[in-house]
Amino acid sequence: MRKKISVNQLAVGMHLKEFCGSWMEHPFWRTAFVITDTKDIESILASSIKEVWIDSSKGLDVAPGETAMSEAESEAQVEAELNVAASSVREVAPVSTSVELARASRICAQSKRAVSSMFQEARMGKAVDTAGAKKLVEEITDSVSRNPGALISLARLKTADDYTYMHSVAVCALMVALSRQLSLDEAQTRSAGIAGLLHDLGKALMPMEVLNKPGKLTDEEFAIIKKHPEEGHKLLLASTGADAIALDVVLHHHEKTDGSGYPKHLKDSEISLFAKMGAVCDVYDAITSNRPYKSGWDPSESIHRMAEWTKGHFDPTIFQAFVKSLGIYPIGSxxxxxxxxxxxxxxxxxxxxxxxxxxxxxxxxxxxxxxxxxxxxxxxxxxxxxxxxxxxxxxxxxxxxxxxxxxxxxxx
Structure with a gap:
């Protein structure tokens, strides 16, 4: 039975079904889980969330004598809230970069925490919450709609320590912007965004000493890292409702048109549109970002160098669309x-x-x-x-x- 309660009524053993509020207001990647640690309750109390839905059929109920919304009231309230959410208008009207930067900064910060939590749960063997990914991608997509350059440029300002998490956020935004440039429909754009967010999921299972090594990898270490597409594909297959496009990009974003990529050494026509998109977006953010072993290149210089690699590395048509989505002189050049x-x-x-x-x-x-x-x-x-x-x-x-x-x- 679903019940709506105050966060002050939460207890270890309750099945938290849903937060009452935006995903940006709470500190969790998942939206439905059994509370097993008092620290989770402390984190919720410290957030701006005031009420939550619990499912007493899957966990503890409220304490005797405490009030909670009845099942009938709960069902009616759920339907009413869903109707309000469905009728609400998403803010996507174009704004200047200076206006969008503040909102984009908040989205980046929360997205980094969400992706960090997702990777941590993957390391612990928990299934990926693709429903949570969809909510996050919607916020990123709306920001890109308001102003393509703001969030993409901010996501580049990552430290070497949080590279893995912010790289996922940046590639998500780049995939959305590229999808718009290629005139893909909303469903394809959303899937491309999810694919960008999850493309490096397999790195959650890579040894941290190799992933964060402050120097060039040995051949043996690089062989380990090259396993991340297949490991990420396995993780995503094990989740509920995995997006087919995301599965493809997770596995094939390191393929190259000349067949020299990995893990399957696919050639031009064998690589999907979305995997080709993922390859361009992944490389651009990687070379413009500060890494443990090198400083990022200037955005404009990066575009110039990538143009020189197009033959055999990237699909020329997709790369041209990518440049149009960012500009020959991207923000920050x-x-x-x-x-x-x-x-x-x-x-x-x-x-x-x-x-x-x-x-x-x-x-x-x-x-x-x-x-x-x-x-x-x-x-x-x-x-x-x-x-x-x-x-x-x-x-x-x-x-x-x-x-x-x-x-x-x-x-x-």
Whole structure:
């Protein structure tokens, strides 16, 4: 029997059916589980969640004398809440990057905690909660709809320690943006997002000393890591309601069009559209992120290098769509204008990949900082244009990410 109770009534042994509130408000990846530890109750009490649904047929009931919503009331309330949820309008209207960054930051932080919990449960042998994944992907998809660059760019600001978890969030967002560029329908876009979120699930079973090694892997260690697609596929097969597209991407996102990838050495026509998408998104986030053994490359430099690898590595059509979804100069890229000023890209233009909005902050002629100014290169009559990409390592700007994001550190 389902009952709605106050979080203050929770006890070890109860089967928690559902939280009353958004997934972003509670600290758990799963939405239905038996409470086995008082620490779980403490975490719920510390959150903003005030009420939950329990199932007394699968766990303990409320203590004698305590009140709870009756079964009939519960069923009616469930139906009413589902009707409200179904009729609610998702916020997807386009907004500027600066507006979306704050919301995207909250989504990134909660997503990282959720993916971390998912990996931890996988290590403990628990089934993957694909229902929870769908809710998370919906939030990420809505953020990408409001502004494609905000969450994708923030997810790049990860530390080496949380790379595995934030990489999953970033690839999810990149897959959603690429799906939109390829004009896939909503169901395909949602599946692509789930696939991106779960693509590295098998790394949950890799030895931590190998996964987080602060240096180049030996041949033996790399052989171990190369098992993660098949291990992730097994984990996902064991879950309830596994998405077919996610299963495909988890297993095949390291395949290459020339057949040199793994684990099946598939060639061009043997690799699905979604696995080809996953390959591009996975590599881009990997090379732009800080890792235990190297610093990430500049976004624009990464696009340039990936273009050189297209033959034999990526599907050319999908890679071209990927570039259109991000821009030739993605957010965070350091560029030089024809005036001699340096700036960081803060937003893409709607009509041209070559004319983003840039925040200029340095004069190469004076070799000194200048007052930051936003230049819209797409504005009619704008005399400025990008003359070159610049290597951030050459200039040693410690605050480059802060300049475009307004944040002083990695996503929490």
């Amino acid at each position: 350091l560029v030089k204008l024809n005036s001699g000023r340096l700036g960081v890209v803060i937003e893409q233009a709607e009509k041209s990949l070559l004319t983003p909005r840039v925040k200029v902050f340095f004069s190469t002629k004076a070799n000194d900082r200048i007052k930051p100014e936003i230049v819209d290169l797409s504005r009619t009559g704008c005399p400025e244009k990008i003359s070159s990409r610049e290597d951030p390592a050459k200039w040693h700007f410690a605050d480059l990410d802060e300049l475009w994001s307004g944040m002083t550190g990695p996503v929490a």
